[in-house]
Amino acid sequence: MSAPKLLLVEDDTALAELVEYRFRGEGYDVRTTDDGDEALLLAAEDTPDLVLLDWMIGGTSGIEVCRRLRRNKSTAHVPIIILTARSDEDDRVRGLETGADDYVTKPFSPRELIARVGAVLRRVRPALAGETITVGDLALDPTAHRVTRCGQAIKIGPTEFRLLRHFMEHPGRVFSRGQLLDAVWGSGSDIELRTVDVHIRRLRQAIAIPGAADPVRTVRSAGYALEGV
């Protein structure tokens, strides 16, 4: 597995510690802040896989954090779960309108929250929830770090693994070299665009089997895509 990174924004210290403890126990990598502005900074410097966002916090209000997360390119698609003491419909609607993916009303049990987080992650990033993804004759098990094609194991390097995993999480979609660098190498990496080509080649070589078509498609002057289905 690759320890999904959570960002917890919560100003009730006791609750924050409890949630952090339980999620660590579930194998998550949790970072906590009680301040909205700091949350945006933390999210920008190391993009989390999911944000748990208290509705009422100091600094910036939850709804504002939500909006600003969405506005920033690197965090635009990070799923957000709102935690709130209020339970009225208005807030729930406003939260979901702002782009939240789920909504948990306090008081909640950690188990419930864990279940919700799992559900959202499974929906958005199946591999993060530890499920094996299958695209065509390819299968990738994120927890075992193992790739098979037509049932037989594939020897694959770390970078190619992450590259393939990213493709398999979005089958059929075309990614530019820049997008791949952001997603696979990290948004801060200062790598030549052409380096992607080389790793695409290495990936192709790794997953090649005689008599089968190459599932990695080159889209000229656009990027690469994994053949869906």
Added chain:
Amino acid sequence: MSAPKLLLVEDDTALAELVEYRFRGEGYDVRTTDDGDEALLLAAEDTPDLVLLDWMIGGTSGIEVCRRLRRNKSTAHVPIIILTARSDEDDRVRGLETGADDYVTKPFSPRELIARVGAVLRRVRPALAGETITVGDLALDPTAHRVTRCGQAIKIGPTEFRLLRHFMEHPGRVFSRGQLLDAVWGSGSDIELRTVDVHIRRLRQAIAIPGAADPVRTVRSAGYALEGV
């Protein structure tokens, strides 16, 4: 044999005797107290594998026992099942927030409780629920602290034993060095990451037999895994 140790904290003597009787019949090792403070003492001197905790007891309240168990390092990860006469949501949430793993409302049938205990133990400590764990040609008896490969006994040190046990509880799964430190050495340990490598080596050496493949897989830049099945 693996006799999981239960600590029952219950001030209703009749109920306590009944539960104790039934669990002994299931092969559990049960100790009982009706006092919260004594429970903490008993738990500290001989860490149980699971605590059955009545919500309303003399001495210290259930929720307080729960908290103090969590606070103590040696008992921080012991699963707790709350027994309570109340059934209102508030208490349920408070119990789970305090770190309880499950919740059984009185009156309950002993069979239900036994099932719940089994479920929790299976989830938290697979090695405790069954006899010995077997992965491939390896067998590990958690209570006897004994490891065999292909039937022949293996001499293995304490740390390597815990390491192997953790691997065998999650066969095939890749663990980073940090995760292994948390799981095997304890989450508070301040140990060099590379120390894991050394113990991996010692484990490999211990379980090596001529002509058989090494079941410990190195996943470059990710961690280690035990070859599943």
Added chain:
DNA sequence: GTCCGGCGTCACGACTGCGTAACAAATGGC
């Protein structure tokens, strides 16, 4: 006290795989 097993750390070496550059091939526009 001595002995001893086991633990944590370090240093060295081997090796993997990464990023880049340079060249070859392919593609598309005209």
Added chain:
DNA sequence: GCCATTTGTTACGCAGTCGTGACGCCGGAC
């Protein structure tokens, strides 16, 4: 068909990672 652009392929130096042996330390046995 020709040229410019884009992509495929190969080779290479280098940084990072891992395996391994050695060492000092500590705690328990005796």
